[in-house]
Amino acid sequence: MIGVAIIGTGDIADFHIEAYLRFPERCAIRAVVDLEQAKARQKADKFGLSCEALADYRELLTRNDIGLVSICLPPALHAPVSVDFLAAAKHVLCEKPMAPTLEECDRMLEAARRGKATLSVIAQNxxxxxxxxxxxxxxxxxxxxxxxxxxxxxxxxxxxxxxxxxxxxxxxxxxxxxxxxxxxxxxxxxxxxxxxxxxxxxxxxxxxxxxxxxxxxxxxxxxxxxxxxxxxxxxxxxxxxxxxxxxxxxxxxxxxxxxxxxxxxxxxxxxxxxxxxxxxxxxxxxxxxxxYTDHCGQIEDVLSAIESGQTPLVDGQAGRxxxxxxxxxxxxxxxxxxxxxxxxxxxxxxxxxxxxxxAKKFHQKTTSLTSLPSGGISVGGSL
Ligand SMILES: NC(=O)c1ccc[n+]([C@@H]2O[C@H](COP(=O)([O-])OP(=O)(O)OC[C@H]3O[C@@H](n4cnc5c(N)ncnc54)[C@H](O)[C@@H]3O)[C@@H](O)[C@H]2O)c1
Known part of the structure; x- marks a missing residue:
C-alpha cells in the first residue's frame, strides 16, 4: 500500500484526490497540506478523507508511512518542494509545468537520482x-x-x-x-x-x-x-x-x-x-x-511504476x-x-x-488577490 500526500489543496488537487480514490487497494491518502490549514481540512472533508490536514509539508519528510506526494502548488514552488521530498527518497508526481527554469528542473532530476525516487510530471492528455x-x-x-x-x-x-x-x-x-x-x-x-x-x-x-x-x-x-x-x-x-x-x-x-x-x-x-x-x-x-484516462490514467501509471520499479510514461526528463x-x-x-x-x-x-x-514585462501587475471565487476550472480544452 502506497501512502500518499497532496501538497497544495487548490483547484487541481481535486483531480489528484479523485484519481487516488479510484485505487483503494493500492494507495491511501494519509495527509493533505496547504499553507492555509483550514483549506486543507475543507478539502479532506469535501472528499470524506479521514487523513491529517497540515500547514507545513516538511512534517512529512521523515514519515515512513508516506511514499508518494502529489505537488499541486504554484509553479515557482514545484522545484524547492519536489527537491525536499525526492532527496528524502519520496516519489513525486509534480503538476505541470515542471519548474520555471531549467536550472530548477536539473536540481529536481539530480534529487531524484540521489534519493533513488520516481519523478513524474503531469501530462494527463x-x-x-x-x-x-x-x-x-x-x-x-x-x-x-x-x-x-x-x-x-x-x-x-x-x-x-x-x-x-x-x-x-x-x-x-x-x-x-x-x-x-x-x-x-x-x-x-x-x-x-x-x-x-x-x-x-x-x-x-x-x-x-x-x-x-x-x-x-x-x-x-x-x-x-x-x-x-x-x-x-x-x-x-x-x-x-x-x-x-x-x-x-x-x-x-x-x-x-x-x-x-x-x-x-x-x-x-x-x-x-x-x-x-x-x-x-x-x-x-x-x-x-x-x-484509465486523464489524471487517473497518469496516476495509475505512476503507481504501477513505483510498484514495479519501472520508469513512468511521463518521467522527469520528459517534463524537462x-x-x-x-x-x-x-x-x-x-x-x-x-x-x-x-x-x-x-x-x-x-x-x-x-x-x-x-524577459520583457508586457504590463505591470497591479491587482493581486489571495484567492479567486471558485467556479470550477477547465483542464483539457477541446482535446
Ligand atoms: N494539469 C492541468 O491541466 C492543470 C490545470 C490547472 C492547474 N494546473 C497546475 O497546478 C498547479 C496549481 O494550480 P491551482 O490552479 O490548483 O492553484 P491554486 O492557487 O488553486 O492552488 C495552489 C494551492 O497551493 C497552496 N500553497 C501555496 N504555497 C504553499 C506552501 N508553501 N505550502 C503548502 N501549500 C501552499 C495555496 O494556498 C493554494 O491552495 C499549478 O502548477 C498549475 O499550473 C494544472
Whole structure:
C-alpha cells in the first residue's frame, strides 16, 4: 500500500484526490497540506478523507508511512518542494509545468537520482484515448515520411484570471500561455515528433493588462528529423478549439480525430482515396485505448511504476524537455534570433537570473488577490 500526500489543496488537487480514490487497494491518502490549514481540512472533508490536514509539508519528510506526494502548488514552488521530498527518497508526481527554469528542473532530476525516487510530471492528455491511439498510429509508420505538423494550443481566459497573486508574473508563474497552457500541447508535439533542433518564436500580450507575461505566442519549429512544425499558443481564442494536424506522405491525421488520404488526378489535383482511408481507420481503431484516462490514467501509471520499479510514461526528463523548448522559444522571442536546442547552462534562459534580466514585462501587475471565487476550472480544452 502506497501512502500518499497532496501538497497544495487548490483547484487541481481535486483531480489528484479523485484519481487516488479510484485505487483503494493500492494507495491511501494519509495527509493533505496547504499553507492555509483550514483549506486543507475543507478539502479532506469535501472528499470524506479521514487523513491529517497540515500547514507545513516538511512534517512529512521523515514519515515512513508516506511514499508518494502529489505537488499541486504554484509553479515557482514545484522545484524547492519536489527537491525536499525526492532527496528524502519520496516519489513525486509534480503538476505541470515542471519548474520555471531549467536550472530548477536539473536540481529536481539530480534529487531524484540521489534519493533513488520516481519523478513524474503531469501530462494527463497523453492518457486520452484518441491521443494515445494517435501516438501508436504514428509509431506504426502508417503516415510514411512526416512532412509537417501543426499544434494549435488555443484557450480563452478573461482578465480576472490574472488577478490571482501568483499568476501573470515572470517571477511566480514563470511565463504566460506558452509555459502554463501550451505546455500540454508541447509535451504532445515532442512525444509525437521527437527532439527539436531549432525554434524561432514571437510573443505578444494582446488583451491581459494585469499581466507581465504573454497571452499569445507563435513558434516556427524544426525537428531533428528535418520535419518543420508550427505552434500557436493563445489565451484569446473564444471556443478553445485546440487541434493537431500531422501531414505524412501517405496520409494526414488530426486531433480531434480525423484521417484523410488524397491521391492525385492526372493534373496533380487531389481526390479522396476512400479505400486507403478506410484501411487506415481500421488500423487506428484496432490500436488499444488506455484503461484509465486523464489524471487517473497518469496516476495509475505512476503507481504501477513505483510498484514495479519501472520508469513512468511521463518521467522527469520528459517534463524537462517541454521546459527546454519553452525557454528556447522565450529566448528566441526576446533576442529576435532562432535558438538551437537543448539550451546550455550558459544560455540566458537557463536560469532565473538570466530570465529576470532578459524577459520583457508586457504590463505591470497591479491587482493581486489571495484567492479567486471558485467556479470550477477547465483542464483539457477541446482535446
Ligand atoms: N494539469 C492541468 O491541466 C492543470 C490545470 C490547472 C492547474 N494546473 C497546475 O497546478 C498547479 C496549481 O494550480 P491551482 O490552479 O490548483 O492553484 P491554486 O492557487 O488553486 O492552488 C495552489 C494551492 O497551493 C497552496 N500553497 C501555496 N504555497 C504553499 C506552501 N508553501 N505550502 C503548502 N501549500 C501552499 C495555496 O494556498 C493554494 O491552495 C499549478 O502548477 C498549475 O499550473 C494544472
Amino acid at each position: 497523453r492518457f486520452k484515448p484518441d491521443i494515445m491511439r494517435t501516438k501508436r498510429f504514428l509509431e506504426s509508420g502508417a503516415l510514411g515520411r512526416i512532412l509537417f505538423a501543426q499544434a494549435n494550443s488555443l484557450w480563452w481566459r478573461g482578465e480576472k484570471y490574472y488577478d490571482l497573486w501568483w499568476r501573470g508574473t515572470w517571477e511566480k508563474e514563470g511565463g504566460g500561455c506558452t509555459f502554463i497552457h501550451a505546455v500540454h500541447h508541447i509535451d504532445l508535439l515532442l512525444w509525437f515528433m521527437g527532439d527539436v533542433e531549432e525554434v524561432t518564436a514571437t510573443l505578444y500580450n494582446r488583451s491581459h493588462d494585469n499581466s507581465e507575461v504573454e497571452d499569445l505566442s507563435i513558434s516556427s519549429i524544426r525537428f531533428k528529423s528535418g520535419a518543420p512544425a508550427s505552434l500557436v499558443s493563445s489565451l484569446v481564442h473564444h471556443g478553445e478549439e485546440q487541434s493537431f494536424i500531422i501531414d505524412g506522405e501517405a496520409a494526414s491525421i488530426e486531433l480531434p480525430h480525423k484521417i484523410a488520404v488524397s491521391r492525385q488526378l492526372d493534373n496533380g489535383y487531389p481526390e479522396a482515396d476512400e479505400e486507403k482511408r478506410l484501411k487506415l481507420e481500421a488500423l487506428y481503431t484496432s490500436l488499444p485505448e488506455p484503461q 524537455s517541454t521546459v527546454d523548448f519553452i525557454m528556447a522559444a522565450y529566448q528566441s522571442a526576446f533576442t529576435g534570433k532562432p535558438v538551437r536546442l537543448p539550451l546550455s547552462p550558459k544560455d540566458p534562459f537557463y536560469s532565473k537570473e538570466g530570465i529576470r534580466a532578459n
